[in-house]
Amino acid sequence: MxxxxxxxxxxxxxxxxxxxxxxxxxxxxxxxxxxxxxxxxxxxxxxxxxxxxxxxxxxxxxxxxxxxxxxxxxxxxxxxxxxxxxxxxGAAGGSRGGRPRSRRERGQDALVRVTLELGDVVFGTHRDIEVDTAVVCETCQGSCCQPGTSPVTCDICHGTGNVQRQVRSLLGNVVTTQPCNVCQGYGTTIPYPCATCQGQGRVRARRTVSLDIPAGVETGLRLQLPGSGEVGPAGGPNGDLYIEVTVQPHEVFSRDGDDLLATLEVSMPDAILGTTTTIQSLDGPVDLEVRAGVQAGDILTIKGRGITPLRGSQRGDLKVGVHVVTPTRLDHKERALIEDFAKRTKAPAPKLAEFHQGLFAKLRDRFRNS
Incomplete structure (x- = not known):
């Protein structure tokens, strides 16, 4: 040997x-x-x-x-x-390089809830949102130190951020590496921390975020704004800001995908003879023709007066369900006219008819609220 x-x-x-x-x-x-x-x-x-x-x-x-x-x-x-x-x-057990931790870390994401009206969803809207979050300290600009000072190398770990301990065991001398307790693994200490941020490099503050909300959003949708969340410790990169949307119910209109649903009350004479009326849609007045002989539950469609889709440009439709209002109080002359009309038309006796499942499914929300 x-x-x-x-x-x-x-x-x-x-x-x-x-x-x-x-x-x-x-x-x-x-x-x-x-x-x-x-x-x-x-x-x-x-x-x-x-x-x-x-x-x-x-x-x-x-x-x-x-x-x-x-x-x-x-x-x-x-x-x-x-x-x-x-x-x-650099150290036994595979502690490669003994690199110290960085004080700069990515900030946390933030969540803000925004309430919209249904009209805001048709074309989209712009909002300036107040956000209470962490921003870079203006005094130290994220350095964590008082102006004119800087971090100093840790005397214990000599800038490595780690300290080694040698322990004798049955396997021989084992060297372990642990974060330095003095500098917390950063490799440097801050003798004179910034008085404004207490050495954090960031402070809490309210700031305004300008947000363009696209058309077609719906309740529960979250919009992501990269880099608009909290700034990280020591001026680290910002997290993301998430905007969660809630759309308030409307008194007249309800939503079915990209279509809008509404109910139009039509008098019995207008249902029989037909008429033209002007209704107020979410983006202004629009003329609507009620054809003669319209039936209760019929749907009148106004093209392109619905909601602009989230991904696309062609708007949905405004669909109006007809509700024929039957008069409940008649004077003697009115009743006589109706009776004469009934004799002349020889209307059939009431009977069960086919159940229009599709029609009721489309208008179910509107009829439940009526």
Whole structure:
């Protein structure tokens, strides 16, 4: 077996620090990630094993006395591999680089509820919304420090944000890495925090958000405004702002997809003879012709007077269901005229007819509220 001192290139009276320096120098040259050759791999194993033995006082003493050594290092441990991780990754156990945390973090998303009228849904609307949220501190501009000062490197972790502790166990010397308690893992401390934001880099404030609400929205829909939410700690990126829409019920109109539904009360004479009337739609007056002989429950359609769809440009229709109003109080002459009309027309006796499921389904909300 090769002599461990010769493998590391040190004398037999070399100090612990000299052995460690020699091992690190060779490990950097021969580690498989750096030098993937087979010969380098074999030398790397020898170097590692030699260091495992000579870095442990008990094993080194036994080796110097000719007592041999364990192929796994002192007490069956893996101390050499810990040092390999420390050499290449900064800390044992795979804490790569020992990088400190960043104070700048993304802000939280915010949710605001907006109530609209049905008329706002037809063409869309513009709103200026007041939002109570976190904004960048104007005093420190997100630096968290008083003006004229800056963070300083932590004296405990020396800017790494981590501290290492070496614990001896049955597996050998185990090095653990934990966030520094002094700087909370940031690697720096703030001796003079900003008095306005208490060192947070942000403050609570009300701000106005301009919002264009598109046509066709409906209750429960959420609109997303990227980057309009809360600013993050230390002036970090803003979260998103979500606008949740609620559409108030209308006294006259109800919605069926992109169509609007309404009910038109028609007197019995107008239903018989027909008439033309003007109704007020959500975007202004519109003429509506009631044809002669219209029946209760008939639907009169006005094209293009419904709602503009959320994705598209062609508006829905305004559909008007006819409700024929039968007079309940007649004087003597009116009653005589109706009776004469009935005799002349010889109207059939009342009977059951086909149930118009489609018609009632379209107008169900309107009739329930009537």
């Amino acid at each position: 090769a002599d461990h001192y010769e493998v590391l290139g040190v004398s037999r009276d070399a100090s612990t620090d000299e052995i460690k320096k020699a091992y690190r120098r060779l490990a950097r040259q021969l580690h498989p990630d750096v030098n993937p050759g087979e010969e380098a791999s074999e030398r790397f194993k020898l170097v590692t094993h030699a260091y495992d033995v000579l870095s442990d006082p008990e094993q080194r003493a036994r080796y110097d006395m000719g007592g041999g050594d364990s192929p796994f290092g002192g007490a069956g441990g893996f101390g050499g591999f810990n040092d390999i991780f420390e050499t290449f990754f």
